[in-house]
Amino acid sequence: MKTFFRIWYLYFFVTILILNAPLYAATPHEAAEEYVNKVMEVLGNKELGKEAKQERLEQLYPTMFAERELSRRSLGRGWEKLNPSQQKEFVNLFRQVLEKAYIDKILSYTDEKIEFTGTRNLNEDQSEVQTRVVTSSGRVPIDYRMIKIDDKWQIYDVIIENVSLIRNYRSQFRSILARDTPEELLEILRKKVKEK
């Protein structure tokens, strides 16, 4: 009987521990800060050449961004017009377009400081982390929209000076898909990625 009670108590405590253990999940702010720090680490690493830095950043990209979500929202209603394999190709091409456009700007980072100014919870699994980039010539507000996928916060939109990146792309894709087929859209992207 005594041993039974011992087991019973053990069971009791274990149950309480399991039920009340706070499930640790990073907040959107922590996730965003972690991403920014990782990028800064690569950029500040003086041992790395330009190419090596670029390679490291390209590796970081899929861990930071919810790529599929970003692509899906950029296409808006047009996403449904693409078949699954086209969607897959689109995600891939869109990533290359973004990398190609912004890599030089990011690599030329010199004296900018990033301040975290607040977080706005949008709903249970979406959140907006607000930051400010302070440069010698002024401040630029940059907000990151984050989404929780598999308990991990990832970026799906970047809002610079109140202009949303995905909304801007959506306006472009909308006007393209209004006259062209999805295949033609992919062709435009393929060309865009190839051109120097």
Added chain:
Amino acid sequence: MKYAVLQAVLIAVIISASGCAHHNDRAAMDPRELNSSAESTDRVPSSEVSGKSSENQPVMFASSSTIERNLGETYKISQAVEMKSGFNDDDWEEEEWEQEEFTIADPLEPFNRAMFQFNDTLYFRVLKPVAQGYSKVVPKPARSGISHFFDNLKFPIRFVNNLLQANFKGACSELGRFTVNTLWGVGGFLDPASKKELAIPEYDADFGQTLGMYGFGPGFYIVWPGFGPSSARDTLEIGTNIFLNPVSYVDPGYISIAARAYEIVNDTSLRIGDYEILKEAAIDPYVSLRHAYIQYREEMIRQRKNPPKPGGIN
């Protein structure tokens, strides 16, 4: 023995039930957060700014937001609504925290596209090479000093428009900045007002913004050769800017024009690369710039009408 087993089962049930209740508590807490964040977004009735976008919004948006308004326990209902109408791939536009998207009519698109092309060529063939050559001769601190100087001179534009917008705080702030920067900033070349010790905030204001605040919509999109993207409403701003800019009153006139041209070259030299990125990142640069222009302008006006409350939920 039997009794103990029964007790164990009973307590286990109670604990798991309390565990569930605990979870429900958390679920019940979220809508409050949701609600307060919805409040802090200060959504302007979309019909006020552009009737067009409100027409496009499906009924679900309205119904869901009414439900959100009298929250309390209605979280579950709104969730049910979401599930039923499906927050599916189709309606991310309607997520209730999403700020409305501004749109602008573009009846002159063929003309605008031609002007866009003209400005593009002007930039790459003339402005950029000149600005690049200039920046090789003049060091960056000097160039940003000159940029500050011209900005400081434009104080009357900001001051008058802040007054017209009944933004007295902004007008005082700009007056303070002008005084400090003119006296201690060597005639405006330095910007001591923005330094940490003073940190007088800028309240940029222009005539297009003032008109927007009084309910004038942007009208239609127009690209002016040399000036770039604008709208029917913001075009009026070009005139008032000339009227309120002291540089325009420099006599003789050709010096005034030369000063303007010099300012443009100087400002461009500080921004080489920005337009290139926009163009490089865009699939259709014309549409991208049009969208960015109208979002930026209208959002600025919206924020002037309803200044955002500082801070968010942390």
